[in-house]
Amino acid sequence: MIEVWENISEPLQYSFMVRALIVSVLVGVTCAVLGSYVVMRGLAFMGDALAHAVLPGVVIALLIGFSPFAGAAAVGIAVAIAIGYLTRRTGLSEDTTIGILFAGLFALGITILSASDGLSVNLEDLLLGQVLGVSTTDVYVTLGMAVLVLGILTFFHKELVFTSFDPVGAEVIGIPTKFLSYLLLVLLALVIVIALQAVGLILVMAMLVTPAATAFLLVRRFMPMMVVGGVLGGVSAIVGLYLSFYFNIPSGAAMVLVATGLFISATALRRRVV
Amino acid sequence: MTETIENALTMTDVMVQFGETVVLENVTASLAAGTLVGVVGPNGAGKSTLFNAIAGLVPLHQGEILVHGLPSAKVRGRLAYVPQKEDINWRFPLTAKEVVLLGRVHKSRRLKNSNSNDRNLVDECLHRVGMWELRNNLVSDLSGGQRQRVFVARALAQEADILMLDEAFSGVDFASQESLVGALRELRDEGKTILLATHDLTRLSERFDTVLCINRHVCAFGPPDTAFTPEVLEELYGAHGVSFAEGGHIH
Numbered sequence: 001m002i003e004v005w006e007n008i009s010e011p012l013q014y015s016f017m018v019r020a021l022i023v024s025v026l027v028g029v030t031c032a033v034l035g036s037y038v039v040m041r042g043l044a045f046m047g048d049a050l051a052h053a054v055l056p057g058v059v060i061a062l063l064i065g066f067s068p069f070a071g072a073a074a075v076g077i078a079v080a081i082a083i084g085y086l087t088r089r090t091g092l093s094e095d096t097t098i099g100i101l102f103a104g105l106f107a108l109g110i111t112i113l114s115a116s117d118g119l120s121v122n123l124e125d126l127l128l129g130q131v132l133g134v135s136t137t138d139v140y141v142t143l144g145m146a147v148l149v150l151g152i153l154t155f156f157h158k159e160l161v162f163t164s165f166d167p168v169g170a171e172v173i174g175i176p177t178k179f180l181s182y183l184l185l186v187l188l189a190l191v192i193v194i195a196l197q198a199v200g201l202i203l204v205m206a207m208l209v210t211p212a213a214t215a216f217l218l219v220r221r222f223m224p225m226m227v228v229g230g231v232l233g234g235v236s237a238i239v240g241l242y243l244s245f246y247f248n249i250p251s252g253a254a255m256v257l258v259a260t261g262l263f264i265s266a267t268a269l270r271r272r273v274v
Numbered sequence: 275m276t277e278t279i280e281n282a283l284t285m286t287d288v289m290v291q292f293g294e295t296v297v298l299e300n301v302t303a304s305l306a307a308g309t310l311v312g313v314v315g316p317n318g319a320g321k322s323t324l325f326n327a328i329a330g331l332v333p334l335h336q337g338e339i340l341v342h343g344l345p346s347a348k349v350r351g352r353l354a355y356v357p358q359k360e361d362i363n364w365r366f367p368l369t370a371k372e373v374v375l376l377g378r379v380h381k382s383r384r385l386k387n388s389n390s391n392d393r394n395l396v397d398e399c400l401h402r403v404g405m406w407e408l409r410n411n412l413v414s415d416l417s418g419g420q421r422q423r424v425f426v427a428r429a430l431a432q433e434a435d436i437l438m439l440d441e442a443f444s445g446v447d448f449a450s451q452e453s454l455v456g457a458l459r460e461l462r463d464e465g466k467t468i469l470l471a472t473h474d475l476t477r478l479s480e481r482f483d484t485v486l487c488i489n490r491h492v493c494a495f496g497p498p499d500t501a502f503t504p505e506v507l508e509e510l511y512g513a514h515g516v517s518f519a520e521g522g523h524i525h
Contacts, residue, residue, distance in 0.1 A: 040366045158379045165366040165373070168357045169425075172329040173380050173432065174350035220367050220412065 011245045019139050020131045024237035024255065026146040027191075027198040028207060032233030034149060034191050035212035036226045037184055041164050044209050045095055046083070046185070049102035051192045051204040053079045055109025058126060058196070063116055069141055069193055076189025079105065081182060129200030129252035131241065142194045149187050156180065161222065198237070199252030206256040210263050211236060217266040232262055282307040282342060282436055282467035283328065289336035290320070290327055297323045300491045301337070305469075305484070307435070310455075310462040312482035312498070313471040316510060319489045321471040322358070325438045328469075329353055341436060351380050354429030356422065358441040364414040370424045371409040374399055377431030392431075399427040403457055419450025426457060437461070439470045448476075455481045475511075478502070 011017040038047050054072040061071025079101055086097040113123055125133070134142075153160070163170040163177040171177045188208075195204045215229035240255025247254075281304045288301040298320045305311055313321050326332045328339055330346035341349045354377070368376075377399075378392045388396075400406045403423040408416065413424055422442055429437045437458075443451050458468050462483070470482070478485055479498035487493040487501060493509050494501040 040363070042365075158376070161366075161368070161372075162376050162379055164363060165368055165376070166357060166362050168326075168331075168361045169355050169376075169428075171331055172350070172353055172355035173377075175379065216367070221369070222367050222372075225367065 007246075008242070011242065016132055016134075017241075017245065019134050019136065020251070021238065021241055022139050023134050023142045023194075024131055024198050024241050024251070025234045026142050027195045028211070028233035028235075028237030028255065029230045030146040030149055030191055030233075031195055031204075031207040032211035032215070032229035033153065033226050034184075034187055035208040035210075035233070036215070036222065036229050037153075037160065037164060038188070038208045039212045039216060040222070041184070043184070043188070044205060046098055047188055047192070047208045048205040049083075049098045050076050050079060050185075050189055051196070051201040052102050053105040054189070054192060054196070055106050055126065055201065056112060057109075059109050059112045059116075059119070059121075062119055062121055063112070067141075068196075069145075072193040072196065073190055075105070076192060077186050080185030080189050084182065084185070125200070126196065127200050127202050128250045129196065129198050129203070131198045131244075131251045134197050138197060142197075145190050145194045149190055152183070152187060156183065160184070199255055200250075203252045203256045206259060207233060207236075210256070210259040214259070214263040214266045217263075217270045232259070236262065280307060280342065281305060281340075282309070283469075284340045284343075285328075285337070286339075287337040288324075288327060288334055288339060290323055290332055291335040296490065298327065298488075298490060301488070303486055303492060303495050305467055307467050308462055308465045309467055310458055310481075310483045311467070311469045312478055312485040313469050313488060314475065314478065314485050314510070315471075315473065315488040315493075317473055319473075319510075321473075321488055322440055324488060325355065325440055325469070325471065328436075328438065329355055351432065352435050354432045354434035354437050356425040356429065356437065356439040356442060359418070359421070359445060361440075367412055367414070369410050370405055370413055370416065370420075370427075371396060371400060373413050373424050374409075374427045374431050377428040380432075396427075396431050399430040402430065402460075403427045404453075417447075417450065418445040419447065419454060422446060422450075422454050423457065426454075426461075430461070435466055437466060437468045439468070441472060442470050443472045443474050451476075 038044060054076045057071035057075030058068045061068045083094065083097050083101060087094045090097065113119065159175045160180055162175055163180050167177050192204050195207055199207055211233035212225065212229040214232050215225045219225050219228050236255050236259035240258045241251055243249065243258070244251040244254040283305040285301050285303050288298060289296065290298040301324065313324065315321050323332060327334060328346060339346060341352065346353065374396045375388055375392070378388060378396065400409050403426050405420065405423050405427060408420060413421055416424065442454065446454065458470070462468055482498055484496065485498045485501050486495050487506055487510055489510055494506040
């Protein structure tokens, strides 16, 4: 028993580990709560695409000495709006315009990154996350973003539920459905930005989708799904971080593996119940 | 009764265009409050577009639509819309009761749970459409007819006085169609104006007070017994419609 406690408390004597833990939990919880909408509105591909598309924003921000948060958020929001615009303008399906922007911007990011020498980040950290390297400022920014996103979701809760379930009926009653769809995409961009450090841009989608989907299998109601999803996201982040510490595996991969393991368990559990 | 009967809905020379395509033209019709109207026409005739126009969701290229004498943008809460089933995200996990509670969204306070008045009203609406026992079921698990009842309850909770039901009979068995009409008739008797779009010609004259036949323009408008001439049926459905009517299904 004492040994278990030591295993848990030992990493926490390092301040980098405490910072990493705070950021991971915030990311895990926020991703999963917003992820409930991602799962229920079918935005998984959009989330994955946004995560890749913010790469040039991060790289350019670092090059000109700006906060990578600001760069990624700006590009994320621009892409979210551009996808809606292009889909309406071209008459192409949304997944096509998402695919075009996603790959194009990701390629642009890689090109700028490889063309610029002496940049302090490497591609691997961006792709896979480097949560052990977060600064105190990063912790505050993450906390602020998480509070902002969860606050907006709470503020517009009823309207978001209405438009997600019945967009036409919501519009008839006077709910600004277009504004709310853009708002969700903007929130998605913000969450992706804070998740980049913890899990990296390749695996962000898993933190958005997997805990929320697991929660759906367990509770099948929307509000409980957000709460249970948030808890599962937080637990995945904590357990993943410890696994990463003790077994020296990338933190993002460890968190996603835990979340995926929980999903598989829930699937098995559900089959037995039904 | 000293006041003159107010028209719940007045459409004057309505024209709707999507790009170059004319979807509706020359639509003129007035509906008195407390009427149960069948909006009839083949698929693609513009029934949904007409509903969207009444709700103020599509711009009118020409003409005017007044709801109780006002443009629809000013009467948002008084209109309720029951979408066709393809427009609903059934994956979204809401119970029947939660769906009815959505009807209170525009009247409820932000960040507050629904108050006891709202909850009482919601309970009453669920009772009225006969969905009280199933209130905690997910709407996705309900049958087509039960789902329609839940949406009618939502319209009641909204305290709307004009209800538009788009393709309300599709995927609903005959007995449930009949009981849905029964529920709508009660609401009609309380003064609600109800428009139900359908491409199904079954028992129109028993079901509706008035029919509005649409095929891009108004083909016929009036009591079902007189509105359906063979010419109208032929225009709406081709020769098949005429033989269908002669088979006795209309009357």
